[in-house]
Amino acid sequence: MSAIDATPDTAPAAYGLGGRLDARVRARLRGDVAFRVLMLVLSFIAIVPLGLILVYIIVRGAGSINWQFLTELPKPIGEAGGGISNAIVGTFILIAIASVISIPLGVLAGIFLSEQAKSRLGTVARLSVETLMGIPSIVLGIVAYSWLVRPMGHFSAVSGGVALSMIMLPVITLTTEQTLLMIPVTLREAALALGASYPATILRIILPSGMSGLVTGILLAVARGAGETAPLLFTAFGNPFMGVNVFKPVESLPHTIFYYATSPYPEWQSLAWGASFVLLVVVLALNIVTKLVTSRWKIQF
């Protein structure tokens, strides 16, 4: 470590007869300093706007948050106040539907991938999961539309949940697989040697020891799903009233932000800042919990 960190500016060969640095060496050292400064400046350019973004959302958003904001419905234009309770409830419904579909499927697929890592079917399945991960979310929205909205004839929370589940599924699968691959073979061999059946080994030994990784994957997937807007535009659609019927359109936090942010009314825009803040807090909280889970609850034997 220290061998790399030491700057080689004291090499004896670099000094000429009078004990002064050779001009070429000095030019190279100047180049070295210039490079470091350039890197710092570029990083600064990269980080400062991003930092400002975070600060701005917090300042604008936190200002419009109060109890009313979280519990009331949006008010018509011209009336002050109003809240986003419908969007909070809607996002919760959508994530619940998506989780019910994607968590069991994702975990099962992850187990399959880690058990059959080398087989041909396993390779094909992994490639499929990775491809699924890269599909633009709006395309998944179209798919959910053609599967559910078109046959049903109207927008619904169920179709939005299905669209989100397709986004969450590959995240859960890949984290499950990676976690299970880290569990030592000896553990599995010990279970099998004690006479446990194969399903029992997986359900009672492998899955519990990998639980922290599974939880991490699920939380990450929820964080990702909660922030998605594009696939909801023509599935869950949005609803200015409180909607709890899963076969009817529901509002969601990202959609509220999109709708109010692009409106010309300052009251609505400040609703959007507040909703951005709430969404950001939810997503970041999920990320932080994920980190705590992985650091406190590591795979131990």
Add this chain to the structure above:
Amino acid sequence: MSVLLIAIFFSLLLTSRHAILANGFRFITGSEWDPVTNTFRSLAFVVGTLVTSLIALVIATILALALAILMGEYFKSGPFSAVMRTAVELLAGIPSVVYGFIGLFFFVPVVRAIEEPLGLPPFGVGVFTTALLLAFMILPYSASIAREMISLVPSDLKEASLSLGATRSETVWKVILPYARGGIMGGVLLSLGRALGETMAVTMVIGNANVLTFNVFAPGNTMASVIANEFSEASSDIYLSSLIEIGLLLFVISTLINIAGKVVVNRMATR
């Protein structure tokens, strides 16, 4: 999983069959998009997607490399690195609709301020604004891949270079970057895949003009943003089906780019 993927592909194909048959090959060679006369040609959106993504990629790659070199080589541990890493992770978690909102409030006025002295019409929204916003959106992602690739360079190589009297910057340029080049390129491809499919932020700042343009300050449209804008308003079967055909095209393009990126990154990681 594979079944799901195939189901997705075929349902896109099936629902866009009217458009594929009606539009034919001209769908990707023409640029006129006029729902009133049922003319649906997608070139303007393909170009819009590629231009915004490529400009974003150039900006993001330069900034991400600088960040990655600092995090992976100059400040490998310590408070600077810890703060940067946390910041990058936090930023990667911001939903894209929030980025779009920020784009409306920050980037649009900035671009307007650039356009006015240049004598350009001060739209504020447009291709360049979108590219700038996309660059900052993919930056955390590409920076963290590049950092990983730089940290994969064996320290023997770095130490050999330093012990031969190379300065730190010479080591970065001549040893670290050439070694990590493949992996960084793969990361660039993966970031490109993200930029191509990005929808909400783009829809909010691109200005939504369905014309083919190479003027980066003009409003435009991308494949994803035209779907987002017009899908729920599509009045006729052929209109809807043409939009789904754009979705199919987007699916194919981003899948190919993602697979290429994965292959390159995996080859690098297993070397």
